[in-house]
Amino acid sequence: MIPGPWLLDPSVTHLNHGSFSAVPLPVLEAQDQWRRRWEADTTEFVVSDWEPALDRSRAALAELVGARSEDLVFVSNATAGVNIVARSLEFSPGDQILTTNHTYNACRNVLDYVASRSGAEVVSVQVPFPLADPTEVTERVVAAVSDRTRFALIDHITSATGIVLPIEEIVSLLEKAGVAVMIDGAHGPGMVALDLDTLGASYYTGNNHKWLSVPKGSAFLWARADRVDALVPSTISHGWNDPRTDRPRFHVLFDYPGAVDVTAHLVVPDAIEFLAGLDPGGLAGLMARNRALALSQRRRLMDFLGVAEPAPESMVGALAAVPISPAEPGGPPGIIDPLTRKLRTEYQIQVPVFIWPAAPERLLRISAAPYNDESDYDRLLEALAVEL
Numbered sequence: 001m002i003p004g005p006w007l008l009d010p011s012v013t014h015l016n017h018g019s020f021s022a023v024p025l026p027v028l029e030a031q032d033q034w035r036r037r038w039e040a041d042t043t044e045f046v047v048s049d050w051e052p053a054l055d056r057s058r059a060a061l062a063e064l065v066g067a068r069s070e071d072l073v074f075v076s077n078a079t080a081g082v083n084i085v086a087r088s089l090e091f092s093p094g095d096q097i098l099t100t101n102h103t104y105n106a107c108r109n110v111l112d113y114v115a116s117r118s119g120a121e122v123v124s125v126q127v128p129f130p131l132a133d134p135t136e137v138t139e140r141v142v143a144a145v146s147d148r149t150r151f152a153l154i155d156h157i158t159s160a161t162g163i164v165l166p167i168e169e170i171v172s173l174l175e176k177a178g179v180a181v182m183i184d185g186a187h188g189p190g191m192v193a194l195d196l197d198t199l200g201a202s203y204y205t206g207n208n209h210k211w212l213s214v215p216k217g218s219a220f221l222w223a224r225a226d227r228v229d230a231l232v233p234s235t236i237s238h239g240w241n242d243p244r245t246d247r248p249r250f251h252v253l254f255d256y257p258g259a260v261d262v263t264a265h266l267v268v269p270d271a272i273e274f275l276a277g278l279d280p281g282g283l284a285g286l287m288a289r290n291r292a293l294a295l296s297q298r299r300r301l302m303d304f305l306g307v308a309e310p311a312p313e314s315m316v317g318a319l320a321a322v323p324i325s326p327a328e329p330g331g332p333p334g335i336i337d338p339l340t341r342k343l344r345t346e347y348q349i350q351v352p353v354f355i356w357p358a359a360p361e362r363l364l365r366i367s368a369a370p371y372n373d374e375s376d377y378d379r380l381l382e383a384l385a386v387e388l
Contacts, residue, residue, distance in 0.1 A: 006371050012344075013379045015351040017369035018162070018187060018319045021210045023271075030270040031215050034263040046259075053266045054255060060269040061220060064283075065188075065206070066195030072222045073254035074265045078186035079106045080234065081205025081221040082153065085182050086114045088232045089151060093119030098144055098152040098179070100125045100137075101357060104159045105335065107184055111153060123149070129357075130310035130323070134166040142173050149179050156206075157187035160335070160354040162319030162365050163311045164192060171201045180227070187211060189220075190275065191287060191317045202227045209264065211318065214271045218264035223250070233257065278370050286370060290318040294368035297377040298322060301366070304381055305388070318368045324353070325388055326360035337362045339387060347383040 005025035008014050014022065034053070038045040054074065062069040075081050087110075091097070097111050101124050111122045125144045127137050141154070152174055157164050167183055174181045182203035188194055190211030196204050204222045208214035223231055228250045233239075235257040242252050272283065279285035295313055298320035302309060307323055327337055337353040339362075344350055354363045364384075366377070 008371065011348055013347075013349045013351075013376045014369070015349065015366050015372065015376060015380060017367040017372075018159075018210065018365070019352060019367075020216070021213055022369065022371070023209075023213055023215050024274050026274050027213060027267050027271045028215065030267045031263045034266050035261075038263070050262055050266070051255070054262060057266050057268040060272060061189075061208070064194070064272060065204075065220075065222070066197055066199075067222050068197065068225075070248040070250065071225055071228060072220055073250055074262070075205070075219050075221050075254075076217050077209070077219045078184055078205045078207050079104070079110070081203075081219060082107045082110050082182065082184060084221060084231060084234055085203045085205075085223075086110050086151070086153070087234070088230055089114075089180070091115070091118035091120040091150060094148055095120040095150045096146060096148040097122045098125065098141070098149050098174075099123070100127045100141065100154065102127055102129070102155055102158040102161055102163075102165075103153060104155065104184060104186065107153060120150075121148075129161045129163070129321075130308065131163075131315075133312060134169075134315055138166050138169045138173070141170055145174060145177055145179060149174075149177075152179050152181045154181060154183055156183050156185040156204075157191060157317055157319065159186070160321065160356045160363060160365065161311075162317075162321040163315045164317050165315075167201070168199065171199055175200055175202070186219075187317070187319065190283070191290070191319075193284065193287070196222050200224070208268055208271070212268070212271050213275060214268055215264040217261070218268065221254075275370070287318070290368045290370065291316065293372060293374075294318050294320045294366065297366055297368065297374070300377060300381065301364070304384065319365060320368075321354070321363040321365040324362055324364050324384075327355065327362050329360060339364075342387065343380075343383055347379070349380055349383055351380060 008022055058069050062072050097120055115122045125140050156167055171181050180202040183201050185204050185206035189206045202224050208218040209216045233254045237257045239253040275286055276282040301322045335355055337355050339353040352365050356363050
């Protein structure tokens with residue numbers, strides 16, 4: 001089902017909102033208006049228009065995620081946010097950087113790069129999946145902390161396994177132990193409720209272009225007030241020697257990397273308003289609706305496949321991953337199983353099958369988006385009945 005003004009191909013069953021999302025037509029039209037305004041008088045837009053508009057969007061986003069506007073800047077994606085933080089920090093030989101085996105591959109690459117440059121060590125905590133209780137995650141992460149642990153990168157919602165980690169407990173325990181914690185919340189905004197000021201992490205980054213359905217290339221980086229001053233943008237630009245004091249230094253440094261398209265950031269309020277209008281309960285109601293759909297269809301998959309619950313319901317948001325039969329030996333290398341492509345080309349179903357944690361083991365991950373209903377998962381089960 002594709003209700004409302006979505007541009008998705010109706011001949012395809014779209015069950016992969018979590019990877020690249022989908023932008024509703026009203027939000028694209030709002031972005032187009034900003035682009036036309038920019039092109040109508042490019043100099044005036046850069047000199048006078050874009051900064052107040054960016055502040056308006058930042059204020060709307062800050063309210064949504066429970067943060068102060070002055071502690072939040074826009075970036076292109078969550079991986080960019082991880083890069084900024086990890087490459088701004090200074091590590092020494094022997095320092096330890098903590099993460100888990102569920103960490104997104106691109107972000108793990110950032111940690112490996114930083115460690116290789118400084119002589120630090122990346123410690124990957126092996127968190128099982130399936131797992132029975134979120135305390136299994138907390139206990140394993142806390143047990144891996146040593147007197148050499150300086151920094152931890154923890155997912156809020158994992159990518160391949162699609163589980164909501166107990167970040168409140170992890171942040172509290174690690175920050176008290178003197179470890180600066182960054183939460184990779186790539187899937188956070190628009191899927192789960194956020195209150196960053198209360199969370200107490202050192203850093204949080206989240207994508208706007210996933211569950212908020214903002215156009216591609218919009219995300220944010222938040223830093224706790226005592227951590228802001230140490231951050232350096234990936235692109236050093238005019239803000240580096242800008243003496244102005246009418247704006248937070250954090251904004252001056254990060255807001256203008258040069259002539260890049262900022263219009264995706266400017267329509268964050270439009271996307272929030274659109275999504276809130278899809279459910280009588282507003283955005284919170286829509287998030288609850290998506291989660292309920294993910295849970296019910298996860299149950300159908302588990303029953304169909306004859307597998308036990310891979311994670312408790314408390315760890316499910318709008319993504320759900322279920323183990324499926326191992327792949328045939330000798331398949332192509334990578335993290336995406338060939339079944340992904342077969343489902344798309346032969347059944348017109350867009351859904352990822354991840355090789356995880358390693359070949360031949362694999363997971364099928366579904367998403368539950370506003371344009372999905374039970375009939376979409378009916379088609380998936382029909383295809384799996386043939387292929388599995």
